Amino acid sequence: MAAGKGMRIVVTGGAGFVGSHAAELFASSGWDVTVLDNLSRRAIPGFGVNTRLYNWNHLSKVKHVRLVRGSVLNRQLLARLVRDADAVVHTAGQVAVTTSLEQPEHDFNTNMRGTFNVLEACRKAGRGPSLVFCSTNKVYGENVNTIPVRLDTFRYEFDDSRYARGIPEDFEVDRCKHSPYGASKLSADLYVQEYGLTYGLRTGCFRMSCIYGDRQFGNEDQGWVAHFVISAMLGRPVTIYGDGKQVRDLLFVDDVAKAYKAFIDSKVKSDVFNVGGGQGNTISLLELLNLLDKRHGLRMPVGYGPWRNSDQKVYISDISKAGKVLGWKPEVDAATGISRLLEWARGAMSGARNSRK
Ligand SMILES: NC(=O)c1ccc[n+]([C@@H]2O[C@H](COP(=O)([O-])OP(=O)(O)OC[C@H]3O[C@@H](n4cnc5c(N)ncnc54)[C@H](O)[C@@H]3O)[C@@H](O)[C@H]2O)c1
Numbered sequence: 081m082a083a084g085k086g087m088r089i090v091v092t093g094g095a096g097f098v099g100s101h102a103a104e105l106f107a108s109s110g111w112d113v114t115v116l117d118n119l120s121r122r123a124i125p126g127f128g129v130n131t132r133l134y135n136w137n138h139l140s141k142v143k144h145v146r147l148v149r150g151s152v153l154n155r156q157l158l159a160r161l162v163r164d165a166d167a168v169v170h171t172a173g174q175v176a177v178t179t180s181l182e183q184p185e186h187d188f189n190t191n192m193r194g195t196f197n198v199l200e201a202c203r204k205a206g207r208g209p210s211l212v213f214c215s216t217n218k219v220y221g222e223n224v225n226t227i228p229v230r231l232d233t234f235r236y237e238f239d240d241s242r243y244a245r246g247i248p249e250d251f252e253v254d255r256c257k258h259s260p261y262g263a264s265k266l267s268a269d270l271y272v273q274e275y276g277l278t279y280g281l282r283t284g285c286f287r288m289s290c291i292y293g294d295r296q297f298g299n300e301d302q303g304w305v306a307h308f309v310i311s312a313m314l315g316r317p318v319t320i321y322g323d324g325k326q327v328r329d330l331l332f333v334d335d336v337a338k339a340y341k342a343f344i345d346s347k348v349k350s351d352v353f354n355v356g357g358g359q360g361n362t363i364s365l366l367e368l369l370n371l372l373d374k375r376h377g378l379r380m381p382v383g384y385g386p387w388r389n390s391d392q393k394v395y396i397s398d399i400s401k402a403g404k405v406l407g408w409k410p411e412v413d414a415a416t417g418i419s420r421l422l423e424w425a426r427g428a429m430s431g432a433r434n435s436r437k
């Protein structure tokens with residue numbers, strides 16, 4: 081698909097973290113961007129700004145972006161917005177494992193029904209839009225924990241050479257626990273693939289691990305890197321569930337937005353991609369605390385709690401397929417990305433303080 085001027089894209093959940101960066105990337109490439117969001121993300125008290133509206137307000141100043149407040153559960157609205165679109169990036173969702181355990185029906189409705197509505201809107205739309213779906217590493221559920229791990233001082237490592245590059249897309253997804261969040265995302269992921277195969281929609285399922293970066297309002301339930309950074313800056317305690325040696329591969333948010341664009345701009349029909357920082361950008365919770373302390377002088381009180389439901393001890397994405405098929409690779413390394421996240425949080429908090437003076 082030719083990229084650029086005059087092309088139209090709808091970004092659901094576009095006032096969220098990933099969606100707002102995707103919206104900005106496409107707008108800066110000359111696309112007309114429509115953001116659909118119901119502004120339901122929980123606010124972070126004490127940050128100094130209205131965190132729920134922060135990305136919405138940010139995008140209101142970006143050229144080529146139109147903001148629509150509404151839900152992906154509103155089929156008529158979706159149909160109207162998607163009718164003339166060339167592409168859709170579907171980021172809207174219930175995003176937390178914890179919430180999915182407490183409110184499984186809400187999780188199901190938002191993630192499964194919401195994605196189904198997006199698929200139907202795309203199927204019926206005039207231009208046959210390309211669809212990017214934000215899937216997750218949680219589709220592999222606790223199967224990941226069947227890989228033997230060894231314990232180093234501050235982290236777990238896979239102890240099986242078959243996974244030296246990380247988890248590939250054909251890793252088993254079923255016959256294990258996932259959490260309701262993992263299950264609703266996996267169902268939606270399969271539906272997205274199905275609409276590619278059965279109805280010929282161009283669909284990209286991006287199974288993302290840990291995305292982090294500026295304008296991320298992480299809390300205890302989701303977005304742990306930003307949660308640690310923001311808590312450290314506010315001097316608030318954090319709780320580590322488990323021993324803190326669990327490892328994730330970090331992907332800076334601009335890089336994930338570029339992966340979506342690489343798919344939309346490509347000739348690839350439909351596919352599934354694991355995207356994360358890969359082996360080159362892994363970190364454990366304890367290592368992040370250490371980095372914040374040693375490199376940035378930030379410390380906070382740390383408590384410990386029991387392991388969380390369906391938590392994976394190590395998750396590292398094998399990103400070689402996205403590299404081969406889309407010519408994509410992460411550009412921002414973890415240390416640089418964390419510094420950028422920190423700089424942004426510092427600026428946003430001090431901006432808020434100054435505006436109150
Ligand atoms: N951030 C990550 O590390 C990560 C990892 C894997 C998968 N994902 C997936 O990526 C997507 C984006 O995540 P994020 O980190 O940007 O989360 P986010 O909470 O910042 O963004 C999600 C946005 O969706 C909106 N939303 C929720 N329900 C909606 C509805 N019914 N209609 C319209 N909008 C609605 C929210 O208001 C929010 O702005 C989610 O689908 C999430 O499951 C994120």
